[in-house]
Each structure stands twice: as structure tokens, then as C-alpha cells.
Amino acid sequence: MTESTPSATSNESPGSAEQALPTVYDPGAVEAPVYERWVERGYFEADDTSDKPPFCIVIPPPNVTGSLHLGHAFEHTLIDALIRRRRMQGYEALWMPGMDHAGIATQNVVERELAKEGVSRHDLGREAFVEKVWEWKERSGGMILGQMRRLGDGVAWSRERFTMDDGLSRAVQTIFKRLYDDELIYRAERIINWCVRCHTALSDIEVEHSDDEGELISIRYSDDVVVATTRAETMLGDTAVAVHPDDERYQHLIGTEVELPLTGRKIPVIADAHVDPSFGSGMVKVTPAHDPNDFEIGRRHDLPQLTIMDERGVITASGPFEGLDRFEARPAVVAALREQGRIVSEKRPYLHAVGHCSRCKTVVEPRLSLQWWVRVGPLAKAAGDAVRDGRVAIHPKSMESRWFGWVDDMHDWCISRQLWWGHRIPVWYGPDGEVVCVGPDDEPPSGEGWQQDEDVLDTWFSSALWPFSTLGWPDETPALAKFYPNQVLVTGYDILFFWVARMMMFGLYANADNGPERAIPFHTIALHGMVRDKHGKKMSKSFGNAVDPLEWMDAYGSDALRFTLARGANPGVDVPIGEDWVQASRNFCNKLWNATRFALMSGAKVGELPPAEQLSAPDRWILSRLHATLAEVDAFYEDYQFAKACDALYHFAWDEFCDWYVELAKTPLNEGGDAAERTRLVLGHVLDHLLRMLHPVTPFVTEVLWTTLTGDESVVVATWPVADADAHSDAVAESGVEELKRLVTEIRRFRSDQGLKPGQRVAARLDGMAGVPAAHEAEIRSLTRLNTPDEGFTSSASLTVGGVTIELDLSGAVDVEAERKRLTKDLAAERKALEQSDRKLGNEQFLAKAPEAEVEKVRARRATAEAEIARLEAQLDRLAAR
RNA sequence: GGGCGCAUAGCUCAGGGGUAGAGCGCCGGUCUUACAAACCGGAGGUCGUUGGUUCGAAACCAACUGCGCCCA
Structure with missing residues (x-):
């Protein structure tokens, strides 16, 4: 072909x-070679040293395991359009490409591959496993990059970056060290969201909540004490029962002890303002090691933190439930309590919010553990201020409230993950309890008993550096000087919290030496929505309405x-x-x-x-x-x-x-x-x-x-x-052509009403053309298929449009009824317009208070209506006379 | 439970104080020499409900109803 x-x-x-283009555009024949030529000629590359104004957008890094979906296609189309236009406008345009290493997702993919061969990552050991991941990346990762070429993305391929490459890893270590030294990173034992399948901590935003069907069980701990719970098995870890301090019903219980069923442990009844007296009995069980709210209550009251589950979600508390999975233990505990007559009520199904791992959808287990955290207070404040004082603009502005709602009330960020694939935390522990944070140019401590932290950092930790790490930071590269701050960030509003907030915090912090104006990661955040199916429904694989953009590109x-x-x-x-x-x-x-x-x-x-x-x-x-x-x-x-x-x-x-x-x-x-x-x-x-x-x-x-x-x-x-x-x-030409179009359209309507075939030529006489500013009779005849009359011309029908009269020779075959119908319809419309105009002009309030221009408009409309009515009535009369 | 957003033509959406627009779909007619993936003509809406502001509301305000999203 x-x-x-x-x-x-x-x-x-x-x-x-003279070269003939085919009659139909065939995209498949031109796209690939055209794209390759663009790349060969280096159109998408950027010059760090040019004196053109910079225009830089970094790609929201797709996941190395991912392939192009419509969301990417959408986002990339918008970015590419902005970049291409700016390039044409004479900017030094740079669209930075790259991917992130997607810690959990990638580790899962490779572990699944290994599992097929019956090998676990623990069989391989850490170093060999990470080696396997790199091999996987070289072999199968980054499928999306080829697909971006199909879409036509004008990215600067020579600058492609990856969050795990040497430069970006160095950036990660650099900022970790700085934050650590500034006491903005700390290690603490807290309740975190634990994925029992991925075996790692998750940050708050990696947890998706959904209303799931569960059960609400009310349990009698003693004659006076009844508590309700959706997670009955956690009662094994209760270390108190709490009531509201002002709840008169239970004043007498505060300070007493109650025996915890199935365990025989004595636990105190305490008073805490966090308790909602109107929910259930107004008494709550307190499980500090397995619930974030209970953890806080436990801290306030110095309660023991009793962990009853291991990292797989299996009960470890000694007794009959030991070794049961949490979801097996739940009915088992309820059954045991029922046997003792302690079940007061059971509500089933009970709809309540349940957190799921955003990666694997497993129900998240709140778990007490020792993790690394970013103290976000001052960082989030700065991120909020940058928008508040206008250094960073959010488009559309209506999304600002979403932004402030988040950054002004941000919880500390759990950044450690119990994975092997990722940036390992650069902290070393010595034999005598020493803790040393190692910067990129430091030698890690060596010798007997020194050990590096086992955990890696959240992927978002490195993605947060993307707008400047990709340009060479922490080195003072020409690229960084030219293209930081980036001009725009284009991303979905759903990612405002995940990624944008983090880039803002780290960008402002890492580049503070630039001064407030140039510390920001980008001047503008342009937010787009989500791609949905044709009925506005969310696209999802499980719902079966997801579309592969490549299929549509092919077609x-x-x-x-x-x-x-x-x-x-x-x-x-x-x-x-x-x-x-x-x-x-x-x-x-x-x-x-x-x-x-x-x-x-x-x-x-x-x-x-x-x-x-x-x-x-x-x-x-x-x-x-x-x-x-x-x-x-x-x-x-x-x-x-x-x-x-x-x-x-x-x-x-x-x-x-x-x-x-x-x-x-x-x-x-x-x-x-x-x-x-x-x-x-x-x-x-x-x-x-x-x-x-x-x-x-x-x-x-x-x-x-x-x-x-x-x-x-x-x-x-x-x-x-x-x-x-x-x-x-040219207002004159515009109104002239508008009039010409109206004339042509009226003639076409007439022809259509009369049942003339579109291509059928008929003779017609046009009179009064001098009154049409754009008096292009030849063009009008061409557009309306009207021949010039010859000797045998007999007018059998006529219409008037404005000042123009058109006489047509229809060889007698005139459909009078169709014409009358049309004229009657038009007449009714004009009469209605006249009536409405009269009503307004008869309203003294309107005349007195409406702006003059508006009144004038109505007067003009009225005049037109009057003229049109006269014209249409005359035509109808003529029709009747025939 | 808290917050935000949206209700306009059959579908998906623009608009925005002077009584309505688009694309697709629909109906009728055409292979009229760029294009049938096209051309020509047409039908179709009391702008969610109820109040209020105004000379005038689909538009502004309030409440209500329904739907969606985010957070807990």
C-alpha cells in the first residue's frame, strides 16, 4: 500500500x-514514520543554554509496571498540546519523560513471576532479588514508553529518568539526610495501616475506604459493661473500656475494673472525651495496639499496648484462637462469647467503612509498629502558603478549597515500607545503639555490629523530588537553572494529595535557597478530571467498561x-x-x-x-x-x-x-x-x-x-x-456573508419543502440583489443549484428573503401545501416574537429600569417581526390567490 | 457523620440576568466533480422541585429532592 x-x-x-493525496486519511500509514522523523530530527529535545524563555512540564511518572490507559492518554494529550504550542510560540519547551519504580506493584509482579518457579524472594535473598527486579525492568518494564510514541508524545527522550537510577537515588538520599538533620524525619512506634498481603506499612492515602458489609456485635463484658465492635477478634487485645467523662449513666463505673471475657484479664474502665456517648451503649472497648483511635486513648491513659496478631494477620495471643487467621478468629471469638451468653445483639449485615490496600485491595489491618515518619507540619504549611500567596496557581480555582482542606490538616507521613525494591533507608544502627544517618557522600559506618535499616522508602518519597531531581538536583546543573521551577504541572485532581502536595513540600524545602519565588516546583497546577465511559461511569476492569486506548488508535x-x-x-x-x-x-x-x-x-x-x-x-x-x-x-x-x-x-x-x-x-x-x-x-x-x-x-x-x-x-x-x-x-464582510448565508439557507429550505433533489438544477430569477451587501449572485446560484432563466422561463413559485425575490420555474409541480405549512409556521414564530416584544415595551418598569441598549434591542426585534409578518402574510395571500 | 460538586434536547455536556447551544443520536432527501468518515433540510427542551431577589431568572439567593466525589 x-x-x-x-x-x-x-x-x-x-x-x-499535483501529487494526489488519497481520498481518505489513513492514519496507520503515516503516524509511525512521522513520529520517528520528529525524534530523529531532535524536535523534542531542549537546549539548557538557549536564551529562549523556558517552558517545562515534567511527566507525571507512570508506573514502570504499567501500560497506557485512557487516563494517561488524556493527560498526555493535554501536556503535549501545551508543550507543542509553546514550542511553536518560541519557548524552549521541555517535556521531561520518565517512570517511577512503584515499590509495591513492581515487587509484587516479580514475586509472582518467581512464585511460578516455586521460588520466594526470601529464597533468593535481598541482593539477588533486587537484581531480579532490575532484570525484569530491562526485559518487561516500561511498556508504556513505546505506547507514548504511538500517541505522539513529544517528550525529550534523551533525558528520560527513572526514580531508581543513580542520580535520582542520590537526590533521595540527599533530601533524607537534610530532613533528618532538621528533625523533620523521625522514627516512632505508631499505629499504621498494614497490608497483611504485601507485608508492608502503607501511608494513609494508600488506603481506600469503602462501605462494606460486616457485622456489629454487642458484647457483655460484665453486668454493667456492654461494648459494640465490628472486629470482635480484637477484644483479645483490649486493655480498657472507655466511657465519656460526662456520661451520667456510667459515672459509677469509672475507675473500676472489669474482667475481659475469654482471657480472664482485668481491665480498667476509664473516662475519655473521645468516646461518643450516643453511639451504641456509649461504652467502647479500647485496643491500643490495633486501632488508631484506641491507640490515642491508650497514650492518654498510659494503657498497655497488647499486640495479638502477627504481620500475616494471624492471631498470636495465647489461647484457643492462636494460629487462626483474623477472619477465622472473628466468628470463633463470637461463637465462644455466645456460648458464655455474652452476645447482647448482632447486627448483620452492618454497613461500615473498611480500609483496603490501594495496590491489592486486601483489608488493611491497623497495626502497631516502628516506622519512619516525615513531620509534615512546617512543610505542609509552606505548601499551603505558596498557593495562598499566589506563587503557585491552581487551575481551576475551584479546586483550591480541596487543596487547603488537605494541606492545612495533614497527618505525619509514614515513609518506611517493608519491601526490598526501593530506596533503602540510609540509616545505620551501631552495636551500642548508635543511629547514624548517612548522606550521599558519606561512608557508611562499617565494622562489627553495624547494620543498615532494613526498610525502603515510600515510592512517593522519590516522586516528590521529580520536578527537580530529573533536572539534576542536587547538582547545580544548567538544566536545573533553566527549567526549575517548572512552568506547569498537569495532573488529575485525584492525585492532588498523593503527589502534588508532596512535590510542593519537598520542592519548597529542597530549593529554599532559591528564594520564595523560585523555590516552588511549578508556577501552575492544571488539574484535569477522570476519564469515564460514555455514560459517565468510572472505567474499571471489573465492571468491564475499560477501554484500551491502543485499540481506538488502531481503528x-x-x-x-x-x-x-x-x-x-x-x-x-x-x-x-x-x-x-x-x-x-x-x-x-x-x-x-x-x-x-x-x-x-x-x-x-x-x-x-x-x-x-x-x-x-x-x-x-x-x-x-x-x-x-x-x-x-x-x-x-x-x-x-x-x-x-x-x-x-x-x-x-x-x-x-x-x-x-x-x-x-x-x-x-x-x-x-x-x-x-x-x-x-x-x-x-x-x-x-x-x-x-x-x-x-x-x-x-x-x-x-x-x-x-x-x-x-x-x-x-x-x-x-x-x-x-x-x-x-471586518464587520461589514461578516454581516454581508451572514445575510448571504441566510438567503442561501432560505432557498434551500424552500427547495427541500418543494421536494427538489439537492442536485436538481432549476431555473430561477433573482430580483433585488442590490439590496444584499454581499451580492454574489453567481455564488448564490452555485450554492442553491439555481440556473439562470432562459427564454422558456415561467415562474411557478416565488419566495422573498429580506429584499430579495426569488422566482422559480418548477415546471408546474408546485407543492402549495408544503409551502403554506412552512410559511404558516414561520408566521406563527414571528407573531410570537411580536407579542413578546410588545409585552416588554408595554411594561413601564421595563422601559424605566432596563438598560437603553436592551430596550433598543427589543424595539429592533419588534420591527423585524413586523416586517416579517407583513412579508409572510403577503406570500400566503399570493399562495391563496393561486 | 463532616465537606465539596453536579442536576439544561434521547445520550454526553457547554452556556450564563434579557425566555436556549454543541457533538453524537433521531426523521426526510441526496453518490451535487474535496470528503457517503460526506452533503442538504428537519424534529426535539415549561434548563430537578419549591420559595425569594429583580422591570426581567434557566442563570443570583435559600430550602428540598436525587446523583456523584472526597474525608472520617
């Missing part, structure tokens, strides 16, 4: 009009997918997407293709436009509209309104340029001579601008068309069109 490949994709002689082309996503991108709002819409975008690309094809066949060329006075009204109209659209598109881009920018371009390209200008252009093109030459230049001018404007969202098709049209090297490095509304704005 090589002959169907447009020769524009090869380098020789682009722009010669409709990357540009079609990109355009659909960008066109749906209202700031911070979710984007529903369905195959129909991608198909529609494909059709749009094909429309552009064919419009350009027509223009090229007509000899369109890019050159200096003739002065305005030599241009026709349609010429001046389309130029006026073009530059108005350009100005609009610019304004929308500056405000991250991708949907509106795309809509404006779609509307201009299809409804104005293709449907009207191109059709109008056929008349002068057929005429030949100066008129045709002039039209070729206007066609070339409009297409040149339009294709450049569309390039950021539909890079492939515009590349082929634009290089063919202009003969230039690549639209990637073309300049962004500058809106010149002053030079081209």
Missing part, C-alpha cells in the same frame, strides 16, 4: 500540488483519540468518552484532509495576501473569522480550556471554512484569472493558519497536510500563528 502513503511523509519535493488514529479527549477537557471536570465520539473526531480529521486536498487540487498556495480592497466579501469574511478564532483559541489555551479551544477550531474548520468558504470559493476558482489567484492565496492562508492551530491536538494529520501545503520542513517547528484581528476584522 505504499502508493497510498502521501509522499509528504518522505522528504522529496513536498508541496507540489481511528491517534489524532482522533487525542482530539476527542482534548475536546472533552473542561478544567477539573471528568471526561466521558465513547467510541462514537472517537469516530466523530476521525471524521473531523478526514474532513481536514479532504478540505486540504481540495485546496491543493485548486492550486492553493501560501503567499502574501492581496490588499483587502482586492478581496471579495467571502474572502474578507473568512479572514476575519479566522483571526477572531485564533484570538479565541489563544485565550482558551491560556486558561487551560482545552475543550473550548477545540470546539472553536472544530466549528471554524467545519461549519465556516468547509461548509461555506470552500463552497463559495468554487465560483471564483472556476472563473479563473485574478479571482482564482486571489482565492488560492486566501485558501492557502486560512489552511496554513488552521493547520498550525490544530497541530498541538492533532499532530499527525496536520503534519502531513501542512508540509504538503507549504513545502516546509515540519509544522512541529513552525511558528504559532499570531492573531491579527486588527488587520483582518
